Amino acid sequence: MTIVRIVYASVLDLRTDEAYYWTWSKELQLCFLDHPPMIAWFIRLGTALFGDTNLGVRFAGIVAMGASQLLLADIVRRVTHDARAVMLAALLPEAALYYGLLMAKVAPDIAAIPFALAMIWALVRLAETDDGRWWLAAGLFGGLALLSKFTVVMLLPAVAAFLLVPGWRSRWLLSPYPWCGALIALVVFSPVLIWNAQHDWASFRFQFVRATAPRDFSLRTFGDYLGLQFGQVGFVVLPVTLSALTLTAWRGYRKRQPVAILLSTAVLVPFLYFLWKSFTLRIGDTWPMFMWPIGFAAVAINIVALPRDGASAWFTRSTRRWARIAVASGIATVLLIFLYYVAAPWNFLGRTDPIGAEAGYQQVAARVDQELARTGATWIATSDYRTYAMMRWFFRGRVPVIQINERARFMGFRDPGMGLIAGHPGLYVVREPDGTGRLLAETTARREPLGRVERTWRGVVMDRYAIDTLTGWTPELAPPPDSPFYQWRWLAGELDGTARA
Incomplete structure (x- = not known):
């Protein structure tokens, strides 16, 4: 399966967001408008090893998958001491499309x-050893997780329940270790705080607007959220995981078991929050992905815990059987989807295909290259970050590429080559329909x-682009900040959720 991911990472063209994060890796920034900086640092490491290639950009995801499996395996090993449960914990991510294949796709x-898994692992070690120093390790990994993506803050209720619900709460509340761990997390996260303090708290405001802006009730976005979870986690893996989490939560809170409380709360709280928000907000396809591997640990541990809790033999057998079905069917599905995108010539989904919808930019780049040579233009202008990112990826610094609007995305970026822009003609590459006429007017x-x-x-037309001289x-x-060229689209018309997100 690792070989499958390496082939996938090497063969498929970068998607637009991947190219966008690659542009971040060329900048020495403490944070970015959209996300914290860790993904840029990951890409910079991969490209330092393999150059500006598809594999170089995506290499960190392949390593992250292996590290996640090792952490999952060790969490389950320490809780169950059961080799079959350890194997199940390592195989369940392979059976989920997002982890088994799409971890090779770069995203925060x-x-x-x-x-996030390393933080959970450190807290499991704390429960195992009763050594308060593991709070310090948990703080370190928690800070690194926050330095990767803001949504992992939703693991805090699980950490709080782990601290407060079991009988040890008085001892740990009076101990310096949890508070020192929290301080370590804050220090590790400080690059984001420093950058935001320097830029009017822009990234926090950006995320706050997305999460809190008023929207209409929609069953469509609710259905999209559930459909994405079934698609990316697995049609069998998802219900198996949710049922195991429910049993784990019941066991943990009834018996005040620290690890069971930690694992179940770490998944169920963000899952239910996203479920609630999905009635009014389109939940991004990757937003919940940080939590499901923790649920896979709960699946493996639950199978071992059932007979110890006195569950009936038929229920235990049924649980094991469904776990095996989830692994077998999930891995088969992942392999079929891999073959479809890597080897098949067909397009069954038309313009809605999630990979095809962001493929084919080399055709646009080739035409732009021809027009650059024909017109003598020295730079490229765009009006959306996707086109900007793909033009930068294909031209690799041969000509400056500028997104003329949403300049908040590029705060602190280095000079792209204004000597080749000021006073020189450029090419304006814009996806149709073009909504920037009034802006440029x-x-x-x-x-x-x-x-x-x-x-x-x-064979399917995904998009059309206009090319103009500028x-x-x-x-x-x-x-x-009050310029129309500064504002990002969340403040300028995407709040209804109908635009491509």
Whole structure:
């Protein structure tokens, strides 16, 4: 399965968000508007080893998957001392599409997952040894997880329940170790705090607006959330995991077992929160992915715990049988999807295909390259971060690429080459329909159409782009916050959730 992920990572073109995170790796920033910096550092490590290649960008995800499996295996080993349970814990991620295949796709989650698991592992070691120094390790890993993705803050209720519900709460509340662990987490997270203090708390405001803006009730977004969980975790793996978590929560809170409380709360609280929010908000496909590996540990531990709790023989056998079915069917599904994207020539889903929807940018880049040579333009302008990222990926610094709007995304970025932009003609590459006409109409920019280019995947047109010459204007790289060229789209029209997110 690791070989499968390496092949997938090497063969498939980068998706737009992956290219976007790759552009971050070229900047020395403490934080970014969208996310903390860990994913940029991960990519920088991979590209230092393998260059600016598909595998170089995605290498960290392959390593993160292996590290996550080792942590899962050791958590289960220390709780159960059962070799079959350890094997099940290592195999369950392979049976879930997101982990078995898509961990090879770069996203902030691939950094958050192993660090979140490492924090859980440290707390399991604490329960096992009763050694308060493991609070310090948990603080370190928790800080690294927060330095990877903000949503792991939803693990805090689990840590609080782990501290407060068992009978040891008075001892640990009076001990310096938990408080020192929290301080370590804060120090590790401090690069994000420093950057935000320097930039008017921009990334926190960005996330706050997304989470709290008023939206209409929608069963569609609720269905999308559940469908994504079934698709990415598994049609059998998901119900098996949720049932195990329910039993683990019942056992943990009834008997005040620290590890059972920790594992069940770490998954059920964020799952139910996202479920509630999904009635009014489109939940991103990767947002809940940090939590499910913790649930896989609960599945393996629950199978061992059932007979010890006096569960009937038929219920225990049924639980084991469904776990085996989940692993077998899940791995088979992952392999079929891998073959579909790597070897098959068909497009069964049309424009809705999640991989195909972001493929084919090399066709746009090739046409842009032709127009650069024909017109003598020296730079490329775009109006969305996806096109910006893909143009930077394909041109690799040969010409400057600028996203003219949403400049808040690029706070603190280095000079892209203004010497080749100011006073020189550029090419404006924009996805149709183009909504930037009014924005540019307020400037001195002159646009002259050159043509159109289609982005296709397996014979299906995914998008169309207009290519214009852009003259008479130099984009401002650092406009003031009240400028329409500064604001990000969450404040400018995407709050209804209908735009591509």
